Amino acid sequence: MKGDKRMKNDFGSILERRHNGSMKWEAPYINKRFHTHFQTEDQFYPLFIADMDFKMDENVQKRLMKFVSEGDLGYFHVQDSFYESIIQWYDEIHHIHINKDWIVPSIGTITSLHLLTDLFARDKNILIMTPVYGPFYNCAQIGHAYKMPLKNKNQEYLIDYDELEKMLKLHQIDVLLFCNPHNPGGKAWSYEELNQLVQLCKKYQVMIISDEIHGDILISDKKFVSLIQFFDIYDHIIVSSSPNKTFNISGLSTSFTICKNEDFNKQFNDYLSKLHIGPQRIGIYMIETVYNEGKQWYYDLLEYLRQNINMTMELLETTDMKIMKPDMGYLIWVYLPKIANIDQFVIDLANETHVLLETGSRFIDNYEGWVRINTATNSDLLKEAMMRFIEFYKSYK
Numbered sequence: 067m068k069g070d071k072r073m074k075n076d077f078g079s080i081l082e083r084r085h086n087g088s089m090k091w092e093a094p095y096i097n098k099r100f101h102t103h104f105q106t107e108d109q110f111y112p113l114f115i116a117d118m119d120f121k122m123d124e125n126v127q128k129r130l131m132k133f134v135s136e137g138d139l140g141y142f143h144v145q146d147s148f149y150e151s152i153i154q155w156y157d158e159i160h161h162i163h164i165n166k167d168w169i170v171p172s173i174g175t176i177t178s179l180h181l182l183t184d185l186f187a188r189d190k191n192i193l194i195m196t197p198v199y200g201p202f203y204n205c206a207q208i209g210h211a212y213k214m215p216l217k218n219k220n221q222e223y224l225i226d227y228d229e230l231e232k233m234l235k236l237h238q239i240d241v242l243l244f245c246n247p248h249n250p251g252g253k254a255w256s257y258e259e260l261n262q263l264v265q266l267c268k269k270y271q272v273m274i275i276s277d278e279i280h281g282d283i284l285i286s287d288k289k290f291v292s293l294i295q296f297f298d299i300y301d302h303i304i305v306s307s308s309p310n311k312t313f314n315i316s317g318l319s320t321s322f323t324i325c326k327n328e329d330f331n332k333q334f335n336d337y338l339s340k341l342h343i344g345p346q347r348i349g350i351y352m353i354e355t356v357y358n359e360g361k362q363w364y365y366d367l368l369e370y371l372r373q374n375i376n377m378t379m380e381l382l383e384t385t386d387m388k389i390m391k392p393d394m395g396y397l398i399w400v401y402l403p404k405i406a407n408i409d410q411f412v413i414d415l416a417n418e419t420h421v422l423l424e425t426g427s428r429f430i431d432n433y434e435g436w437v438r439i440n441t442a443t444n445s446d447l448l449k450e451a452m453m454r455f456i457e458f459y460k461s462y463k
Contacts, residue, residue: 074362074366075123075124075362075363075366075367076121077120077366077367077370077444078444078445078446079121079444080119080443081120081121083119084106084107085106089115090115090119093105093108096110096112096416096422099114099422100412100416100417100422101413101416101417102416102417102420104420109420110416110420110422111419111421111450111451111454112422112440113422113423113439113440113441113448113451114422114424114438115440116311116395116424116440117311117314117316117440118314118442118443119442119443119444119447120314120367120370122313122314122315123313123360125359125360125363126352126355126356126359126360126363129355129359130348130351130352133348133355134348139347139348144171144345146166147354148354149166149169150166151353151354151355151357151358152164152169152357153165153166153169154357155357156294158361160281160290160292162294162295164294164324165326167331168297168324168325168326168331169322169323169324170322170323170325170338171320171321171345172321172322172323172334172338172343172344172345173320173321173343173344173345173346174308174310174316174320174321175277175279175307175308176201177319178306179201179202179205179275179277180201180208181337181338181343182304182306182334183205183241183243183275184208185333186240186273186275186330186333187209187241188208189209189210190209190210190240190241191210191212191237191238191239191240191241192205192206192208192209192210192212192241192242192243193206193212193213193233193234193237193239193241193243193272194206194211194212194243195213195215195216195225195244196213196215196216196430196431196432196433197216197250197251197426197429197430197431197432197433198245198248199245199250199277199429200428200429200430202243202245202277202430203430205243206243212233213430213431214226214229214233216248216432218390221389221390221401222253222390223248223253223390224259225262225263227262227263227266231269231270234266234267234269234272239270239272240272240273241272241275242267242272242273242274243275243277244263244274244275244276244293245276245277246260246276246277246278246281246291246292247278247280247281247393247394247395249277249397250397250424250438251390251392252392252393252394252395252397252398252399253390254284254289254290254291254393254394256288256291257291257295260293260296261296261299264293264296265299267302268300268302271302272302273302273304274293274302275304275306276292276293276303276304276306277306278292278293278305279306279307279310279311279321280311280394280395281307281394282309282311282312282364283311283312283367283371283394283395283396284368284393285371285372285392285393285394286391286392286393286394288394290394292305293305294324301327303326304323304324304325304330304334305324306321306323307321307322307323308320308321308353309356309357309360311395312356312364312367313352313356313360313363313364315352315353318348318349318352319349320345320349320350320352320353321345322353370445371396371441374396374441374443374445375392375396375441377445377448377449378439378441378448378452379391379398381449381456382398382400382452382456385456385459385460386403386404387401387402387403387459388400389401396440396441396442397438397439397440398438398441400438400439401436402435402436402437402459403435404459405435405462406435408426408433408435408436408437409425411425411437411462412424412425412437414462415455415459418458419454419455420454421451421454421455421458423439423455424437424438424439424440425437426438
């Protein structure tokens with residue numbers, strides 16, 4: 067069932083996130099990151115951390131309150147209904163069939179990437195493709211980290227498969243940490259691109275661990291292709307995902323992995339059990355609830371994000387900035403040709419205009435001159451921030 071094209075949810079209201087520890091709106095944290103001196107009540111425009119300023123779906127919120135009111139948050143076992151909600155979501159939203167025994171409940175997505183890397187690749191050779199979300203490098207350092215730059219052709223990232231094969235062979239890579247869709251570029255990798263990637267990894271017996279947490283947020287006419295769709299070709303693939311980005315519930319630190327390889331799943335389950343690590347009860351309940359009850363909110367969210375992204379791009383296109391138009395997610399990766407030191411520019415921008423953008427250096431390598439903009443906020447706040455950003459950039463020396 068597709069959602070009603072008429073938006074039934076209000077994303078225009080600004081959710082009050084001050085005074086509650088929200089990293090995105092917490093002045094002490096912002097001051098540390100941007101060398102600013104903000105007070106909590108100062109006006110600033112936080113467009114850096116990748117979460118959303120939208121209130122939870124009202125129906126989901128009511129169900130959460132009812133669940134908490136029942137008063138039982140003791141030890142628990144994950145119920146079949148949790149697995150069924152994931153299976154149904156993937157079938158309806160992505161037209162992908164998955165089996166219950168492929169799913170392993172876990173804690174947060176990035177923490178799961180660390181745990182998977184520690185389990186399968188400690189002291190082994192690990193490859194990442196840059197630029198990419200910063201914690202990937204932290205994961206890769208569990209073993210011996212290798213970096214390969216993505217090619218930027220006409221503001222689109224491409225994989226150099228000849229170079230990839232050389233690296234897999236020369237460095238005897240054991241694990242590839244992959245970001246699908248790409249963060250920060252927002253690219254939805256095509257079936258053909260992923261097929262080439264999988265075939266090379268299969269040839270050299272390289273495990274693929276894929277972060278697909280942005281995989282629901284399709285804001286273009288492209289199609290999201292999950293690496294799950296290659297399980298029948300190669301079973302050395304583990305996908306880490308959750309609705310944490312889609313429904314803004316990252317604070318619950320709960321996720322799941324999807325893998326067809328029975329041995330890998332047993333090893334991961336045993337590893338989690340040995341460390342007494344498991345998902346928390348509210349997080350499991352919320353994943354099940356947003357997948358079952360949040361579809362109309364989800365469809366409305368996509369429409370609001372499309373509007374915000376289009377507005378942002380129209381404004382930025384009045385400058386000499388180079389914009390990597392996202393296929394997926396709510397983040398825009400932007401190149402500033404006249405900026406030699408991107409970290410200093412972002413700090414100066416924050417202090418002069420109170421606009422807070424994510425500096426390129428947080429994406430490991432191959433980043434100079436780039437910033438990432440989070441558009442998942444009130445459209446008026448976003449527009450004001452972009453006007454301030456553009457004016458400052460044009461006059462920056």
